[in-house]
Amino acid sequence: MDGAGAQVSDGVRRAGRSQYCDAAGVKLYQRRVTDPPETILDAVREVEQTFHKAGYHLPLWNTGTTQTLPLNDPLEPEQAADHAVRFYLAGLYARNWGLERMYFYAWGNGKIPIVLQAEGQPPTKAGLLVAVLQQWLAHARVTSCGHGPEVSLPKNVWECRFTAPDARGAPGTTRIVWADSGTATVRAGTGSSIVRHLDGTALALDAEDSVQITERPVFIEHTDAPSA
Template identity: 45%
Template sequence: MNSNTGEMPSFRVGSVRFWDSQTRWANLEPRQGEYDWSVLDRLVSGARRAGLPALFVVGGTPAWAAPKAPRMAYPEGSRAAPPDNLADWRRFVRALAERYSGRLEAYELWPIANDSRFYNGDMDTLVEMTRQANQIIKKADPRAIVVCPGMGRLWSSAGRSFLRRFAEVGGYDHCDVASVKLHQRSASDPPETVLAVLDAAYRTMHQAGVHPPIWSTGTTHDIVLQQPLDEERAIDYATRFYLTGLYGSVNGNLSRTYFYAWGTRNLPLVLQVPGAPPTRAALAVEQLQRWLTRARIRACGQGTAIQLPAGVWQCEFTVPDVDGRYLPSLVRWTHAGTAATAVPPHITRLLRLDGTAVPVTPGEIVEIDTRPVFMTAN
């Protein structure tokens, strides 16, 4: 969420994450022991009215708690360091968790820990902060999901090395979920390229002997500097970003994906800004979700490995009909260009994101391009 208004998306989403919403620690405790919960109360209430589970990101040390530390790129003067006294951290986490027990689904214990613009403390302190926060949160709300500090810069060996060290020294022993930032090198690159980052993160964790569920929780600090996508490419990329999350759930350890972000115009791909209707890209994501309502994902694959032309991607599902029978269905798309593919057995309809549908027959050749299509037996 990139808004502090409490307004929620008016298209279908599954969860919201609070970070660029004026809810950093420095916003909530501007002076030691003095709390201002007004913005977070508004956001939590808005999420609950919309039926959306909320993930709160704990980070952004107030200036009073680390006066000599470097500033983060935020107007309230948040510091990119742990507090000088960890008692301040414990007190804040306790106040937060007790106030929002049962109202926040999950807590992420730092936005991007392996980027010095967000965290420049040492590893031992980061692990200890994670351990302490996990204990405090679980005591206040045993059902809360604790998400380890976010790990970005995973295109680089330095970023992956930091993740591996955090794993090796036991950081992931103190949380339920790992947080990674899955994003393209550039916003103009195909969304499918993030799967290489997921694979690198998974392999790094595997080498360290840890296998937590993985949530993709954001992007790179530099995203606001990248060029906007045109409207048609935005539709393609928004829907395929959603699909790569599903792909990663089958072929990686990815169990949740957040899109960055809702509520701002200053990004390459905009879904909605407060007070305005959803963009065509957002509505296309909503259409994709309608296709997959109550679907069960079976498999995902790409190219010749699944007897399709190179460059074609596919996820297979079973989707319930009105009688509750689960019917074979699939989504196909390319990451570039077009490809001729045969309709699989049992498939009788092809649906497009613009709402149109045409009958098809098994074995019929259909052209697939960069905009996903849905094929079903229903």
């Protein structure tokens, strides 16, 4: 996002009023609507660092996007679906830098680049895939998120790991893995049992199996904690 940190820094220095706030509202969006959703994380880091330098430690809330968003053309349905799911995941990833809430702009609006469900219409593919993601994450608790070589993944691959009860109610470990562009191959990892796709298909896995990663996230279940 252009100028996010500069605007926050200027406001903190000139007003010095953040000490009286419960949270800091920021607007997070890609420079272009076609850019990967993960690019908003640069702005999150910049804002968090700016507050840290100023001596404030406020929780961050993403309260929307740019006013010009409705002026952009809609994304193609497949890209819109991928971006909607990854925007949600980027919000979870941004918890690393104090982002506590993230809102999807203009739910019900049919005139924005990513439409989940226009008023009076059935859900779009983007809306349906976000619903599947929410099912995956029901009762889950995020434990960590990482990107690229820092977590022994290819440089274009991201993941978030969770704990959640399995079908028997026993504690289980899962991870959601995706690419910001292109494709990659990753090892399933220790205790892998199944990989689930957003279209509802699933495939059994062994620890040494390879999983093809694309710009559409996959859900990998583990019987034990996965290896790095």
